[in-house]
Amino acid sequence: MNGVQVSTTVNGDVEEFVCHPGETLLEVLRNRLGLTGAKEGCGTGDCGACSVIVDGQLVCSCLVLGAEVEGRKVATVEGLADGNRLHPLQDKFLEHAALQCGICTPGFLVAAKALLDDNPDPTEEEIRYALAGNLCRCTGYDKIVRAVDAAAAELRKSSKKKASGRKK
Amino acid sequence: MAAHDVMPDIELFQPVTVEDASAIARRLEGRGWVLAGGQDTYGWLKDRAKTATAMIDLGTIEALSGIEETADGVRIGAMTTLRTVSRDPLIRERYALLAEAAGKVASPQIRNQGTLGGNVAQDTRCWYYRRGLSCYRAGGNICYADSPEGMNREHAILGASRCVAVSPSDTGTALVALDAVMVIQNGGSVRRVPAAKFFVGPAVNITHMTVLREGDILTAIELPAAWAGAEHYFEKVADRDVWDFALVSIAAAFRTSGNAIEDARLVCGAVSCVPHRLNAVERAVIGRPRSEETAESVAGLASQGAKPLNFNHFKAPLMENLVKRALRS
Amino acid sequence: MKFGVGQPVPRLEDPRLITGSGRFTDDVNLPDQLYMAIARSPYPHGSIASIDTDAAEAAAGVVAVYTAADIESLGGMPCRAVLKDRQGNPCFIPKRPLLAEGRVRFVGEPVAAVVARTRTEARDAAELVLLEVEDLPAVVDLNAAAAAEATVLHEAHGSNLAIHYENGDEAAWEAAAAAAAHRVQVSLVNNRVAPSPLEPRAAVGHYANGTFTLYNPSQGAFAQQGVLARAIFDEPLESIRVISGETGGGFGIRGEVHPEAALTLFASRALGAPVKWHGDRSEMFLSDSHGRDNLTRADLALDESGRALGVRIETLANLGAYCSAVGPFVPTMAGGRVVGTVYRLPALYHSVRCLYTNTMPVAAYRGAGRPEACYVMERLMDEAARQLGIGRDEIRRRNFIPSSAMPFVNHSGVSISSGEFEATMDLALERADWAGFERRRRRSEGLGRLRGIGLGYYVESSGGGPEEEARVRIHPDGSAEVIVGTYSHGQGHETAFAQILSDTFGIEFDKIRFIQGDTAFVKFGGGTGGSRSSQMGGIAVKRAGEGVIEQGRAVAAELLQSEPGRVTYEAAVYRLDDASAQVSLADVARAAETAQFGGEGLAETHRYDRGAGTYTFPNGAHVAEVEIDPDTGVLHICRYTAVDDCGRVINPLLAAGQVHGGVVQGLGQALLENVVYDTDGQLLTGSFLDYAMPFADAMPDVDVSFNEVLDPNNELGVKGIGEGGACGAPPALVNAALHALASRGVTAIDMPLTPEKLWRAANGLSLQERAG
16 A cells, blocks of 8 residues: 655644545544544535535545645644634634534534634524534534624624724 | 445545546546545445545646636636535626536535536436445346335436436536536547536436546536526425435526527426436427416426336426426516 | 522533544544454345355454354343233343344344454455345335234244233223214324434443453443443453443433444453444444334324313334334333323323334434324324314313323323423413414415414423432542533533532532543443433432531531531531631541541432332423425425423523424424335435435524423422423424415325425325326
């Protein structure tokens, strides 16, 4: 078996690894890089538990090869918080109890991050459709939707503050 | 179908030119699998329902991505993601039909990584075939879906021949409706195939759903100016509004003059092995307005010739209903 | 108190789960571990002629291959259901082997375990195990399984009937039926569902120094330890340690031990290395227990005014090929405890035939028998209302057990302790604007859509096993540690129990450490299931805490040179009643660890015994409002209202979350979910594509509120909230859809209500269409 040499950026850090040609990005993250936040729920792209962001795009890491991220930027749930400071999405997931067993949560957080990066002021319907690649069996989605909505408001508030701060 | 999760031991080629990709595919003969996003491929390989010893990734060929205006319309690189197709301002403005169809594929994750080329080249979802059973399509001599006990709610009511599987592509119906042209390169030679001829039924070839053969690389899809900015309608009926494949879908385009339809394309998905063009309906609506009255009078033509199986009789009247809706709005 | 009972306190367990650092079983990797894969039967039914493992053993990386012949020392998977029919015959429960013995009886039954150096090697080698069988006809359909000429799955027994369970009085029913002014009949399918926790099952088994250690997801480690030790390995309890880290959902089916977990331990002992198994999603569909799967015919007798005189309910229940850990208990006694649900029924006859078929065994799934019981009564009530021309709320009003009749002993001899069914329903009707429906219906009609509204009233009997244990210790720094036998796998016990302790001790929330799911610490416990944790674990925790305070009072009295009777306790401080001196809880705990006070520290174990045969009765009214597009059959849920009486609400955030989750699982069953075996016994729904669960886009905002009627039999007044949603949603949704379709003459439809099925119904086509 010949390995594929890959150089990529994960959560801002340069990572170099050698993987099998058929190895998925999910396996690389979990088994080679020790990032177990992305979970395997199905292995076929149906559930979204393995969601990560590659070059700004939300993908199922079980349906991307490790070899395909050569030269690209990967963001996972582990990179969401800034050191000990939680991302507003994480804060709002806490506040709203938007998780129960937690297995799907990293995927939802990453999917929500991808949504808010792209659309800072989504409607409820837009939130629901943006999260519709992720299955949750515990929460009934209600609190997840509320949490994402609240995080979006929080992020808008802080970006407005930043913007007005710059004006001064 | 199954949901296994471990890829087999396999080789990977990442060529940077179409010529190289084509040459590798020809050299590997049947053992190579061309990757155009992989969102369907990896499932096949993880399930071991199909065997390939090497993958040829088109993701490393930059020339295959992007949307550009041409003298006669728009050209979309085959490796352009479904997300880009669904959101591109040019496509949304002129070919809303395709943007909508692309936006209805599976889930956000799949649309971000899946490509237009991959979407039209994907294999059928027949659950007997995907399970790896030795049916007609897999080289055997039986169709499990078209048997007295077959579970065939999703299967074809039109154009079947031994195999009753349907084309799963949402964008395929839109491309046929838009008279798109598929640009295929093999080695140094390029051929251009109308979308309607790109998809093939089992009477023509029972083991392939498209005209793509070894060494063929679908490089681009061209949308002619003729249908740009026409009136478009797309609707997909499925068990769930996301992720699921269509039970029946419709893609329609109308050019009107004053109140009257001058030219029309109506294509149904998931009713046949290929996107199914409704020729009789198209002819019947010429010169008439888009209206309730037109809808009522022509809808019955939509399912002409349908031969339902045990569990998919509903598809024929559902086609008619979708035709009506396309003609009403 | 800010963090006490009744407050919407955010969850303590969440920080690790939202940062990706939760440790689920697949995140556990031990040095030098080997990987196991399971070869499963592709045949639904056959006598095993041979199992050829040569090719698998010769494959790259393979270390060992085991079949039934290699694990003869191990017992089978036990069923703990104990029930007899009216003639005193016990339920027939065949051995369920870890690996198929003699026959294979369902597609996916484990046949061989392959251990290799990598997961891919194990997985590919498992494909090389060659199973040869002499085919036997597959029995898939329930009616076919019951037929006299049916192929018998377990030959020695002579038929596929495990037990014919009966309850009530058939003669009384006949008399009531004869006297009735109206008879209303329904024939119902309660569809087979795949519970599908999002975490695929996994196990890491490690045998070292005479001790087995198993990491695996569960609903309670102690129960798993017992089954492994007693039923499977025949080893002392203490030789097996079970550790459940985070568990990615359970819904009933993670309550039992599965063969793969035991096999990792067996292989680890044989090979001297840790062995890891991680199932993939297809294996979960094939080998995780299924839920529901009943065919029911019910007959309601009513008088002139729509008051029920009696009911007859006859069910065929699918057990699958073997009994799961609770198998025949679910459709009989579990559901039977609330047969007839919230209605006064002078006569009742209940009959359940539990049958074996060539399908995956069926087990407890969220509600376990109660959703089925409620579905029957709620469909009957709606059908009676339709036939008698009475309002659907009104007919329920006329038949509810009034709160003045509580405690009310039902036909199963179960005493329903409390509930305000009519008031709870009225709250729901008001919040759902039931009265304003007609206006909304007309608006939908104008858009060409069919609108309907439906009601589902449920009652549960919850609590599960009557005993539960908790241990509370106060450390010298004043912090508390609590060890419980229940097991949170998403419910948020870490938070809820901390709230209870915070209340009891008056100490800060973050000073409470929570331990569960590791048999090194947990010495007894029934686990989590049957909505039992707050009412059982919660009370055990509260009483253990109170015991600790009393212990501390004695120590404090000595430290303060006084009598315990003069020492008061409040907010982590013991004081003399004249406030002349005080000592902190921490000081008392420190003292208690000294030899002077016995050195045992400040700790108390309390085993709470609720009393056998007693339960709590969560209940509630759910209202669904839907719109159906008759052109396409697409159903849209416009509004969903839930008013639940779960007794005292400990944490409204967590309680609402349980309602949301239960409702969406119930809506999933009602709208989309269906496990399909073809007539040959092959599973067709082996992925999340073919087995459709709801995504966020199609689920409604759920309006959740509570009518807290405290349970009179426990000091917290709690009843349980885990399962109500799954009970209320299916009837509410189906009743709403039928209400919408009434104008098209539709009076019956079976779950799941897929667009295609609704479309057929709306367009007057047979629901079992066969062309030609």
